[in-house]
Amino acid sequence: MGIFGGSNYDYYNFDGYRLVPEASPAGPKPGHRLLSFLKAPVDDDEEFPDPDPDPDTVPVEPAGLYDPSEIARVxxxxxxxxxxxxxxxxxxxxxxxxxxxxxxxxxxxxxDWPAVRDKLQEARAWGMPESHPQAFAQLARDALATLAEVRQGHATQRERGDGWCLVARPARPDWPIDLEQAARSAAEAPVDLQAAAAELVGLRQEEAEARHPGTTGEALSDAVRVLGSLLYRQRPEAVFDATVRKVITAGGPVVEQWRQTLTPVEGDELKRLRPTRRFAQLLASDISPTSEAEFGTVAEAQAKVTWVGKDRAGRLTVEFAHDGRDSTEPLLATERPTGQPEGWNDSTVIAADPASNGTVGLTA
Incomplete structure (x- = not known):
């Protein structure tokens, strides 16, 4: 695989493999299996050879690293x-x-262009230029930077080299004229850090309530990200006052006593929470569309939820059935603020069980 916009493909090395011509009577030789991109006839039965064997059964052995030109000559x-x-x-x-x-x-x-363009379009349709102009301006600047980068990649992308040729070239970036006009106009707006900090608070809540998966939630997540990038030096108190996910094991008297202070979340309240990004962010550390498509982590974790609760400030905790690998105790994923949690005071004790991998706060 090559990287888009690259110019050094002539220096790539390729792992070479050699087909093992015949299987021994005891069976195929041990070693690598050449997967779906190679098929070769292997006579498991001399009288009735398999015309289309499973590629995973074709035995191969490593033959070293080769330059593209060397393989092309062969x-x-x-x-x-x-x-x-x-x-x-x-x-x-x-x-x-x-x-x-x-x-x-x-x-x-x-x-990255199609996803960036689509999320900007979704942010515009959601009404962000009017309700959160500083966030939309930052998204517009981010989109224009991505556009320039992708166009530069197209300018430098090679299609031929010494021993290789490009198969598929991505289409050049495009977007609706009205979206481009809106983006360029917004990008020219002056930066207002005070307004941006106020917008960040509201957007975090909007993102938490958005559905997962969904383009709207991804657009709001990007808006939170770009506002954070804008503010983290000048207004760090606004950027780092956020809720994060903390995972701990649920065994021991300390955690059990802390759990008794939580109120169960059930019925319609839980039904409303389950499809939100807030709930998804409790279930997995990465809820991006790419990660979910490849690993399905959120969907898998949803099936393991055994209990949901909330503390007096409304912060959520999710309990999962243990998987038997790292611990025999259930796991808890809990919302933690990066600053001092609401409701904590001078009587609050931070404690943990000896076998636990995290702490909890107990307030008298």
């Missing part, structure tokens, strides 16, 4: 090189139709 054609994110089933079908030495354009699944 196979008599350039090596097809894919940009990260471009090798989709649709693109592979087009490669088969165009031929392995043709470079063609596909919808952009490689750069």
């Amino acid at each position: 196979i008599s054609r350039p090596i097809p090189m894919w940009l990260t994110g471009s090798c989709t089933p649709a693109a592979v079908q087009r490669m088969e139709a165009f031929g392995q030495e043709a470079t063609f354009t596909i919808p952009d699944t490689t750069t």
Whole structure:
């Protein structure tokens, strides 16, 4: 895989593998298995050979590292090189139709631009230019910077080199004219740090209540991020006054006593919370669409929730059934403010059980 906008593909090294021609009577030789991109006939039965064997059963052995030009000389054609994110089933079908030495354009699944553009569009449709102009201005500046970076990548992107050829080139960035006009106008607005700090407080709440997954929530999350980047030097008290996720084990008298101070969240209240980003952020450390598509962490964690509670200030705690790997005790994920929690006072004791991996605060 190549990186978009790169210019040093001629210096890439490729892991070479050699097919093991015949399996021994005891079975295939141990070693690597060449997966889906290679198929070769292997006669498990000499009388009835399998015409299309499972690629995972084809035995191979390492043959060392090779430059693209070395491999191209052996196979008599350039090596097809894919940009990260471009090798989709649709693109592979087009490669088969165009031929392995043709470079063609596909919808952009490689750069950050489509996601940035779509989230800016969603922020505009949500009404952010009117309700949170400082946040929208920062999103617009961020989008314009991404646009310039992607355009520069297209200018430097090579399609041919010594022993390799680019298969699929992402489409050049585009966006609706009205969105571009709105972005460029907003980006020219003067920065108001006091207004930005006030907007950050409201946007955090709006993001927490947004649905997960969803483009609106992702747009609000980006707005929180860019406002934080704007303010973290001049107004750090606004940026770092946020709620974070803390995971601890649930065994021991200290945690049990602390749990008795929590109120169960059930019924309609829990039903309303479950589809929100706030709840998802308690379930997993990374709730991005990319992570969820690849690992499904939030969906998996949802199925393990056994109990939900809240403290007197409304901060949530979720209990998960233990997985039997790291601990025999259930796990708790709890909302913690980065500053002093509301409701804590001089009588509050920070304590932990000997076997626990985290502390709790007990207030008389």
